[in-house]
Amino acid sequence: MIRFYNCRILTENYEIAENSELWVKDNKIEYIGKHKEGVFEREIDCKGNILMPGFKNAHTHSPMTFLRSYADDLPLDRWLNEMVFPMEARLTEEDAYYLTKLAVAEYICSGITSAFDMYLFPHATAEAVRDTGFRMTLCGAVNNFTSSPKELEESYIKYNNYCENVSFQLGFHAEYTTDRSILEDIGAIAKRYRAPVSAHCSETKKEVEECIQRHGKSPVELFNDLGLIDYGGSLFHCVHLSDKDIEILKEKDITAVTNPASNCKLASGIAPLSVLDERGVRLAIGTDGPASNNALSMFREMYLATALQKIRQNDASALVPERVIEMACKNGAYAMGTDNDCLKEGRLADITVIDMHRPNMQPENNILKNIVYSGGNENIALTMVNGSILYEKGEFYIGEDIERLYEKCRSITERIKKASVGTLF
């Protein structure tokens, strides 16, 4: 049993419980409360720092670390077709394994304890998650070019029975990459398992306009009409939504996952988070992949979620930090279907420790506002996933030497870049 003492704990109700301690037994939270006697393998003096549930990165593409700073400053369609797809075509299962591990290292530096990951190599990703001790919900990425409804169903069964840190949800890439017949087949699988389905949705204006041309309706309407979201699910981005779209999201209990940094960088727009929140749509937050963000930091995303809303709404009171933290912790857990939404006895021990002994966290007029408005990765003192400490004081405990991992990922990247010369340029 591990004992965290001398803590301040962010409670289920987003209040700060002073002078608290938290015990972890195996992979769960055993006790939260005032000091009492116990026997422990390790006792960690938190020095008054904040224990909070780890952040949930509700949309990402982990293996894309190799494309960080490779294809920047381009609009989404050129970025995808000219730079990302040709490089991805050269990626192997083994590459994806190491590149995912690099993303995991970055997640835990940012207090992230689980990620909702959509990519092409579910097996490599699942192995990387198992081997690092991180937690992920994999999301199907079916489209016209890769994978199929059949493979999706196989993955759904396989990776929901793979290891305790891995789960799988039905999903496809996006309307603009996936024919209607494939969507219909996925709808049938969703119905058979009464399972949620997730996908990219309404990320750019162009995507929505072309969908309307093709199908006479928006992506959200199309997914709804095809029965794809009858059992819930998450829609990623949700930048360009109609009133009718928002009604459907609410009615079908969909989580709208926002990716503010990526939407800025690719000039896709600012998602209507305040409107969605007021209309009662559940919001979660994701980094998107390292090729389009490029950081995998939940501090950046949380800050942008609120700061950009103020610009969008022309209202400095829009989307307050307290709400953003709820999105980043609780709502992300709902989207992924994991039992780690808050710090509570019996919940999974997915915890991060916020170092308040840094200038950007002082003074403490409002701790939650400090975290969202001033916080950064430098404030992550420790990250625990499933009861194991994966990151502490700048050191990584992910079953892999970090320098060796950097070297491996650099050599993968160089190999793919070399192979691309002459075809890309």
Add this chain to the structure above:
Amino acid sequence: MIRFYNCRILTENYEIAENSELWVKDNKIEYIGKHKEGVFEREIDCKGNILMPGFKNAHTHSPMTFLRSYADDLPLDRWLNEMVFPMEARLTEEDAYYLTKLAVAEYICSGITSAFDMYLFPHATAEAVRDTGFRMTLCGAVNNFTSSPKELEESYIKYNNYCENVSFQLGFHAEYTTDRSILEDIGAIAKRYRAPVSAHCSETKKEVEECIQRHGKSPVELFNDLGLIDYGGSLFHCVHLSDKDIEILKEKDITAVTNPASNCKLASGIAPLSVLDERGVRLAIGTDGPASNNALSMFREMYLATALQKIRQNDASALVPERVIEMACKNGAYAMGTDNDCLKEGRLADITVIDMHRPNMQPENNILKNIVYSGGNENIALTMVNGSILYEKGEFYIGEDIERLYEKCRSITERIKKASVGTLF
């Protein structure tokens, strides 16, 4: 003499010089180049990390650390009148001294080596700068309520002859807080010393509209017509500019200092940086004060400078990172009039070391893009100002125990908050 070896150095031309070393003698850069023999007091193995000129925080209000997370989620006028001014009225010289030190600690965590600081207690700020070893250019803050042209002139003489890390520039708060007669007096001082003048300018739409009502012209036009900017200067924020304003900025060689995080958070808008840059106006970057940002991180500002332009221009290629780094390093130095714009023999030794051995910096497809798009304070391994190391591996060397400083700033904040009860609420 201090030797940094095993470095990659960001050159004057924003290229990376591999396998380099850099020597610091007293407060200056003595040598940059390949290995050669020398005698040193200390030799620092940089492990392949990037040595670059420190970031210049070209607009801030350092002592406002006590207001961090105190008055968030309000528009500029209510934020200023209802929350900031009543709290500031209770601030003492001694308070400002410690609160500035807290800001300095935060700056050096973010690789910032100098700041252009506008606030009410120049003496307290100058003392804090001298005692920490940081570098600041103080900016006059004259307005209808505090200070005067006479005091401004006295400060100009005094703090340009105070200590080698401190300089002073003429300045006033803003048009909307300063009567025309005061502006005219400041114009006369500027003329007498042939000195630049700096001020807040065109931060909100309301400010510009009211200035036009009062004076029949925009703030930039007014300052120009009054001869205030005949010898250059910096205008802070520059969010709402007309074509004519932009022409004036160019003609008078003014630095437009952008504060993207603050402009978002207060819903002031997105400054037209791409337009200014294309029109040849020099741009620098500042954090603004901790009451309106709330972080004092140049990584946040650099990221937002480019990311928000992409949204504003609806163009993912807008304002590339390479340009943003130049604004954050070189142009800020120009604004402050300090000889620390780049790493070059003879320049002031204001240096920061970027830790590339972190997951967010890997792989290295493009180091400058990594710094702007993925970098954060966790990547600052060391910060040197004027030849002295003020921050290294998370430890502070600013002549003050950091925990004592936190405690001091917390108690100042609590005292002022208590004194404000009953008057504010």
